[in-house]
Amino acid sequence: MTAAPLFQLRGFGLRYPGQGRPALTGIELDLAQGERLALIGPSGSGKSTLARAIAGLSPPASTPEGGILWPGGPMRAGRDIGFVFQDPGGSLNPLLTIGAHLLEVLHRHGQLSRKAALARAEALLDQVHLPDPCAALQAYPHQFSGGQRQRIAIALAIAAGPRLLIADEATSALDTLVQAEIVALLRDLTGAAGMALIFVTHDIALAAGLADRIAVLEAGRLVDCGPAARVIATPQAAQTLALLAAHLDLASPRLVGDRP
Numbered sequence: 001m002t003a004a005p006l007f008q009l010r011g012f013g014l015r016y017p018g019q020g021r022p023a024l025t026g027i028e029l030d031l032a033q034g035e036r037l038a039l040i041g042p043s044g045s046g047k048s049t050l051a052r053a054i055a056g057l058s059p060p061a062s063t064p065e066g067g068i069l070w071p072g073g074p075m076r077a078g079r080d081i082g083f084v085f086q087d088p089g090g091s092l093n094p095l096l097t098i099g100a101h102l103l104e105v106l107h108r109h110g111q112l113s114r115k116a117a118l119a120r121a122e123a124l125l126d127q128v129h130l131p132d133p134c135a136a137l138q139a140y141p142h143q144f145s146g147g148q149r150q151r152i153a154i155a156l157a158i159a160a161g162p163r164l165l166i167a168d169e170a171t172s173a174l175d176t177l178v179q180a181e182i183v184a185l186l187r188d189l190t191g192a193a194g195m196a197l198i199f200v201t202h203d204i205a206l207a208a209g210l211a212d213r214i215a216v217l218e219a220g221r222l223v224d225c226g227p228a229a230r231v232i233a234t235p236q237a238a239q240t241l242a243l244l245a246a247h248l249d250l251a252s253p254r255l256v257g258d259r260p
C-alpha cells in the first residue's frame with residue numbers, strides 16, 4: 001500500500017447492548033486514501049456494524065473496544081464520510097425536489113451563493129450520469145426509477161466532497177444490469193478522484209469487479225483480507241470459499257468491465 005492510511009482499525013470490537021457475543025471482535029484493518037475496499041460476508045457477519053462504526057454512526061448504547069485511528073485527523077459523517085444505503089428512498093424526502101435535497105446538503109457544508117449552489121447541484125447530477133440534470137432539480141423522488149434514485153443518493157453522499165464513501169448494500173435492491181451500472185459509477189467516482197470507497201456486499205463477484213482489496217467477515221471477525229485477485233485466486237478462509245461457491249459464475253466475464 002503506497003498512499004497514506006485514511007484510517008487504521010486496531011483490535012476493534014463492538015458489542016450491542018443485551019447481546020451475548022460481540023458483533024465485532026479484534027478487527028485489524030487499514031484503508032489507504034483513494035483505495036476501494038469491499039467488505040463481504042454472510043448475513044449477520046457484521047458488515048454493516050463495521051461500516052457504521054467507521055462512520056461514527058454506531059448506536060450510542062453500544063460498547064466499542066480497541067480503536068479507530070485517523071492519521072489525517074478525525075472525519076465526520078456527512079461531511080468527510082458519505083453514506084449510501086440499500087434503499088435510496090430512505091435518504092430522500094418524497095415532499096422535496098431533488099434540487100432542494102442537494103441545496104440543503106451544499107448549504108450545510110459550504111458557503112455557496114444560491115446561484116453557485118444550483119450550478120454545483122446540477123454538476124453533481126451530471127457527475128452521477130442522471131439524464132437531464134437541469135430538469136431533475138425540479139423533480140421529486142417518485143419521478144425516478146430505483147437506479148436513478150440511487151444515483152441521486154450517491155450525488156447527495158458526495159456533495160460535501162467526502163474523502164470516504166461508504167456504500168452499504170447500495171446495489172442489492174437493483175436488477176443485475178442497473179447494479180452493474182451503479183458499480184461502474186462508484187468505481188469512476190472513487191480511486192483516482194482521491195475518494196476512498198468501502199463497498200459492503202454479499203456478492204464476491206461484484207466485490208472482485210470493483211475493489212482493490214477484499215475483506216471477508218465471518219461472525220464478527222476478519223477471516224481473510226488482501227488484494228482482490230489474491231482473495232479470489234487463493235482464498236485463505238473457509239468463508240471465502242463458501243462465498244465463492246455461492247457465486248458459481250465467477251469464471252464467466254467480469255460483471256463490470258473496463259467501461260469508459
Ligand SMILES: Nc1ncnc2c1ncn2[C@@H]1O[C@H](COP(=O)(O)OP(=O)(O)OP(=O)(O)O)[C@@H](O)[C@H]1O
Pocket residue numbers: 016017019023041042043044045046047048049050059202
Ligand atoms: N442495532 C442493533 N442492536 C443489536 N444488535 C444488532 C444491531 N445491529 C446489528 N445487530 C446484530 O449484530 C450482528 C451483525 O449485524 P450486521 O447488520 O452488522 O451484519 P451484516 O453482515 O451487515 O448483515 P446483513 O448482510 O444481513 O445486513 C447481527 O447478529 C445482528 O443481529
